Amino acid sequence: MCRSCQQNPQLNPSHFEHEGGQISQATHKDLKWTDIQEAIAGMKFFDPHIHMVSRTTDDYQAMYDAGVVAIIEPSFWVGQPRTGLSTFKDYYNSLIGWERFRSSQFGIKHYCTIGLNSREANNEALAEQVMEILPLYAYKEGVVGIGEIGFDDQTELEEKYYRLQLELAKSARLPVQVHTPHRDKKKGTERSMAIALEHGLDPGWVIIDHNNEETVQRVLEQGFWAAFTIYPFTKMGNERMVKIVEKYGSERIMVNSAADWGISDPLAVPKTAALMKMRGIDEETIRKVTYQNAIDAFGLSGQIDVTDFEGTPDIDQNQKFFGNTILRGGQQPRVEKNSIFIS
Numbered sequence: 001m002c003r004s005c006q007q008n009p010q011l012n013p014s015h016f017e018h019e020g021g022q023i024s025q026a027t028h029k030d031l032k033w034t035d036i037q038e039a040i041a042g043m044k045f046f047d048p049h050i051h052m053v054s055r056t057t058d059d060y061q062a063m064y065d066a067g068v069v070a071i072i073e074p075s076f077w078v079g080q081p082r083t084g085l086s087t088f089k090d091y092y093n094s095l096i097g098w099e100r101f102r103s104s105q106f107g108i109k110h111y112c113t114i115g116l117n118s119r120e121a122n123n124e125a126l127a128e129q130v131m132e133i134l135p136l137y138a139y140k141e142g143v144v145g146i147g148e149i150g151f152d153d154q155t156e157l158e159e160k161y162y163r164l165q166l167e168l169a170k171s172a173r174l175p176v177q178v179h180t181p182h183r184d185k186k187k188g189t190e191r192s193m194a195i196a197l198e199h200g201l202d203p204g205w206v207i208i209d210h211n212n213e214e215t216v217q218r219v220l221e222q223g224f225w226a227a228f229t230i231y232p233f234t235k236m237g238n239e240r241m242v243k244i245v246e247k248y249g250s251e252r253i254m255v256n257s258a259a260d261w262g263i264s265d266p267l268a269v270p271k272t273a274a275l276m277k278m279r280g281i282d283e284e285t286i287r288k289v290t291y292q293n294a295i296d297a298f299g300l301s302g303q304i305d306v307t308d309f310e311g312t313p314d315i316d317q318n319q320k321f322f323g324n325t326i327l328r329g330g331q332q333p334r335v336e337k338n339s340i341f342i343s
Helices: 003-007 025-030 033-040 057-065 085-096 098-104 124-138 156-172 185-198 216-221 238-248 268-278 283-301
Strands: 045-047 068-074 109-114 143-150 176-179 206-208 225-229 253-256
Touching (some): 033 268, 057 068, 057 098, 068 143, 068 283, 085 098, 085 109, 098 109, 124 143, 124 156, 156 176, 185 206, 216 225, 216 238, 238 253
Parallel strands (some): 045 068, 068 109, 109 143, 143 176
16 A cells, blocks of 8 residues: 555545555455544444443443444343343343443443343243233333344244234334344245234334345345344455445445444444445445434334434433442543533
C-alpha cells in the first residue's frame, strides 16, 4: 500500500488506486479497526442479536464508542443445560433487570426477546414448566419479541415448543425471532418458515436469523425478515455480508453479532458497516441494514421509542440497581449529563 493510503485510509474504493492500478480487496485486510473507525464516526448502529450476559463492561464501552446505541438480547442457551425452573426465572429476570440497567450505564438502550431456546426444548419435563411462566415475561417492559426459538437438531420436541411459542407470540402481539439450525440449515429454515405460515403469522412479524447464501433468497421471497450473524469461523463473515447486500439490497435485511460466550465479536455490526463503506455501498443502505431495519421489525412490539437512544444519552454511573452499581472499590464513575442544572 502506498504511503498516502497508509497515512490516510479512505473507505471509497476509488481512493485505493495508484500507479499499479486499484489495490486488491485483499489489501483491505491489512487495515486495523483503529485505522477505519473514524470513517463511520457519527453513524448509529442497532445490534438486534447480542448476548451481553456473556460480555464484559469493556465490551459495552467499546460498543458505545463505535456508535452502537441500542441492542436486543435474545434468550439463549448459556453453554450447559439449566437444571430447574428457578434458573430460567433468574435468567429471564436478569434480561429485564440487571442487564438492562448495566447497558444503560454505558449509554446503550437494552431490549430483549423472551423464549425457550431450541436446545433446552428437548428436556420435555422442564420445557413444560418454562412454558407456564413465559407469558409472565412476554408483557414486561423492554421485551420486543419471542425468541430466539426454532430448531437445533430438528426434533419433534423442538417443533412442539416452537409451535407453542408461535402461538404465544400471536396472543402477545409480538414479533418472533427464529434461530435457524447450524446443521442442515436450508431444511431447518424452510421448515421454520412453513410452520410459521401454518400458524397464520404474518411473515413481516417474523425475523429469520443466522441466514447465509443458501437461505436468503427463499426467506426474502416469502416476505420474512432476513437477519445475518457476523460470527468468526461460522455463520457469516462480513466480506460475505457485503456481497449479500450488493446482490439483494437492503430491504428486510439486518446485520447482528450474536456475540456470546464463544469466539465472537461485539463490534461485528460497526465493523461490517465500515467494510460496506470501504466497498462503496451507499450510506443509506448501510444505515438500513445496521440500524433502521431492526427498529422497523422489532418496533412492531410497540416497545421501541427511538427518542430513547437517538439523542446524547445521560450517563451517570453513580446510579444503583437494587443497591448495586457497576463500580467496584475506588473506581470513578463516568458522568455525562445534558441538563443545564447542577444538583
